[in-house]
Amino acid sequence: MTSSDLWPRETAERYDTEESANSTPEALGPVLDLLAELADGGRALEFAIGTGRVGVPLLTDRGVPVAGIEYSEHMAAVLRRKIDEARLPVVLGDMATATAPDAGRYSLVYLVYNTISNLLTQEEQVACFRNAARHLAPGGRFLIELGVPPLRLLPPTQTAVPFDVSEHHLGLDTVDPAAQLLTSHHLTRDERTGAYRRTASHHRYAWPAELDLMAQLAGLTLESRHADWDRTPFTGDSPKHLSIWRKPA
Structure with a gap:
């Protein structure tokens, strides 16, 4: 699996x-x-x-x-x-x-x-x-x-790196360096309703x-x-x- x-x-x-x-x-x-x-x-x-x-x-x-x-x-x-x-x-x-x-x-x-x-x-x-x-x-x-991997963009104490900040979408990556895993978080605006939908995907960098x-x-x-x-x-x-x-x- x-x-x-x-x-x-x-x-x-x-x-x-x-x-x-x-x-x-x-x-x-x-x-x-x-x-x-x-x-x-x-x-x-x-x-x-x-x-x-x-x-x-x-x-x-x-x-x-x-x-x-x-x-x-x-x-x-x-x-x-x-x-x-x-x-x-x-x-x-x-x-x-x-x-x-x-x-x-x-x-x-x-x-x-x-x-x-x-x-x-x-x-x-x-x-x-x-x-x-x-x-x-x-x-x-x-x-x-x-x-x-965006590790050098992570200063001490910061937990997330933005990769897209626009009118309809906000995207942030959080990183676990020990496990070599990255999670991409998305807030996407629905053009019909104006509401934001939150999703996430997981990645091994x-x-x-x-x-x-x-x-x-x-x-x-x-x-x-x-x-x-x-x-x-x-x-x-x-x-x-x-x-x-x-x-x-």
């Missing part, structure tokens, strides 16, 4: 609306361009494909054959309204252990939007890397998009160096690391990274 939070129906139904800013052509364009380039004419597998925010346009707009693994049946149900199973197959299961059709034949496996942090133990994250390697063809790539060791254990080698989808160089000041590992040919 995975340690990931299971996203319920209510969350799945509102997910696309709340992530609309990240789903515009301007926001998604660089994401789809890089994923299509890395797939290099082959097939792609998205771990935690969710509602298909990335996977569906990667298939329909960029022509990359896509399959997915998704833990929440409610998120997968929203995806299924957009595209049928024959065009984009989805396996319900844990991304650390589930097997998609044609394992061993994918040119690209990818995890976007901090999703590997949904696995709350190091053991599960290591298993996720091994599962990605198992699905990749020789020479295939594994991509992860993940935030850099990991530094890039720890992910490189996980990749090594899975037989993968770091190919490149960037600060964003435009491949800006990654530095010590970058708030997130895109890391790409490759399976030996």
Whole structure:
């Protein structure tokens, strides 16, 4: 049994609306361009494909054959309204252990939007890397998009770091450094009623160096690391990274 939070129906139904800013052509364009380039004419597998925010346009707009693994049946149900199973197959299961059709034949496996942090133990994250390697063809790539832990933004006695303060949303991260766990707290304003809804999600954060060791254990080698989808160089000041590992040919 995975340690990931299971996203319920209510969350799945509102997910696309709340992530609309990240789903515009301007926001998604660089994401789809890089994923299509890395797939290099082959097939792609998205771990935690969710509602298909990335996977569906990667298939329909960029022509990359896509399959997915998704833990929440409610998120997968929203995806299924957009595209049928024959065009984009989805396996319900844990991304650390589930097997998609044609394992061993994918040119690209990818995890976007901090999703590997949904696995709350190091053991599960290591298993996720091994599962990605198992699905990749020789020479295939594994991509992860993940935030850099905000620990240096926590001065002594402060317990939370704000990551979004806007008219419709207040987001705060609280951190347990001893357990290497982070909880994201959200207060989101309902545009119809004006009321605020509180939600939270739990994450295990990991530094890039720890992910490189996980990749090594899975037989993968770091190919490149960037600060964003435009491949800006990654530095010590970058708030997130895109890391790409490759399976030996």
